Amino acid sequence: MSASASVIRVGTRGSALALAQTKAVAAKIAAASGSEVEIVTITTHGDTSTDSLASLGGTGVFASALREALLADECDLIVHSLKDLPTAPHPGLRIGAVPKRADARDALCARDGLTLATLPAGARVGTGSPRRVAQLRAARPDLEVVDIRGNVDTRLGRVADGDLDAVILAAAGLGRLGRLDAVTDLLDINDWPTAPGQGALAVEVREGRLERHLEAGLRSVEHVTTRASVDAERLVLAGLEAGCSAPIAASAIVDSDMLFLTATVYSPEGSAKITSSHAATPDSHAAAHLAESATDVAGRVVAELLGNGAAELAPLQGTKGT
Numbered sequence: 331m332s333a334s335a336s337v338i339r340v341g342t343r344g345s346a347l348a349l350a351q352t353k354a355v356a357a358k359i360a361a362a363s364g365s366e367v368e369i370v371t372i373t374t375h376g377d378t379s380t381d382s383l384a385s386l387g388g389t390g391v392f393a394s395a396l397r398e399a400l401l402a403d404e405c406d407l408i409v410h411s412l413k414d415l416p417t418a419p420h421p422g423l424r425i426g427a428v429p430k431r432a433d434a435r436d437a438l439c440a441r442d443g444l445t446l447a448t449l450p451a452g453a454r455v456g457t458g459s460p461r462r463v464a465q466l467r468a469a470r471p472d473l474e475v476v477d478i479r480g481n482v483d484t485r486l487g488r489v490a491d492g493d494l495d496a497v498i499l500a501a502a503g504l505g506r507l508g509r510l511d512a513v514t515d516l517l518d519i520n521d522w523p524t525a526p527g528q529g530a531l532a533v534e535v536r537e538g539r540l541e542r543h544l545e546a547g548l549r550s551v552e553h554v555t556t557r558a559s560v561d562a563e564r565l566v567l568a569g570l571e572a573g574c575s576a577p578i579a580a581s582a583i584v585d586s587d588m589l590f591l592t593a594t595v596y597s598p599e600g601s602a603k604i605t606s607s608h609a610a611t612p613d614s615h616a617a618a619h620l621a622e623s624a625t626d627v628a629g630r631v632v633a634e635l636l637g638n639g640a641a642e643l644a645p646l647q648g649t650k651g652t
């Protein structure tokens with residue numbers, strides 16, 4: 331495959347969700363850069379294996395094959411779901427752009443139009459995420475939580491088959507796949523906060539100078555308030571030294587002149603939780619001021635969570651789940 335300057339090679343996982351979101355970002359980059367884009371599908375061990383993520387070495391499994399391909403110059407940029415991306419920066423790589431976030435909420439997809447409140451006692455609800463397990467147990471201790479994994483279509487299929495009564499999925503992923511029809515209850519972000527970075531994407535590139543057309547493409551998809559929000563959320567994970575599968579929710583928004591961050595750490599069984607919220611007032615919406623505010627609010631949230639015992643509440647470094 332050629333590395334001709336006029337073609338931007340965009341690396342992605344091969345799942346339907348990854349392809350849908352990558353194609354959308356690639357189309358914008360193509361338009362702004364005046365270059366053609368070529369989608370390079372990279373099969374990761376996490377895609378082909380049916381083993382549990384824990385046995386594959388944790389949640390970084392999806393990102394690492396893509397990053398190797400980028401470092402090996404098999405592509406010029408890669409598109410990740412930000413919530414699956416480890417918080418530690420990867421040597422030689424940087425986040426070149428964070429596009430505007432989609433809906434950050436979780437969605438219940440249940441049979442017969444059922445909602446979280448109307449699911450009957452004993453209903454079987456599928457999720458593989460420790461955060462969602464804790465939230466489900468807290469909200470509805472009478473439900474049966476079933477550990478599942480697999481792509482979005484597989485998960486929805488288990489409800490269609492009648493094997494499960496409901497699954498919980500990210501609204502953003504369902505939207506990108508054109509499957510919002512399956513949603514029966516959009517869970518309020520205040521009652522049911524979601525994973526750091528949920529609904530957002532990251533465009534990763536090699537460090538160092540980029541060709542002008544690639545720079546122009548990245549600038550066209552960058553969304554500064556999304557970047558500040560997800561930075562704040564991810565700094566909570568990093569500050570707690572938690573993995574992206576820890577039972578932690580974090581949600582930041584920039585509203586007029588304020589950056590608000592709320593984060594919650596759950597006990598695995600959902601019986602206890604610790605929440606902290608702080609706000610900062612950036613001097614302006616310039617990227618540097620927003621970044622400073624993100625660091626500031628995240629530092630205060632992390633200190634408060636740890637001061638209130640968050641590290642004792644949950645296994646923060648656990649690598650199980652998604």
Ligand SMILES: NCc1[nH]cc(CCC(=O)O)c1CC(=O)O
Pocket residue numbers: 411412413414498499500501502503504527528529530531652
């Ligand atoms: N861990 C899987 C994953 N990673 C990103 C998304 C979807 C959308 C997003 O948050 O960008 C999903 C599926 C899900 O949680 O339903």
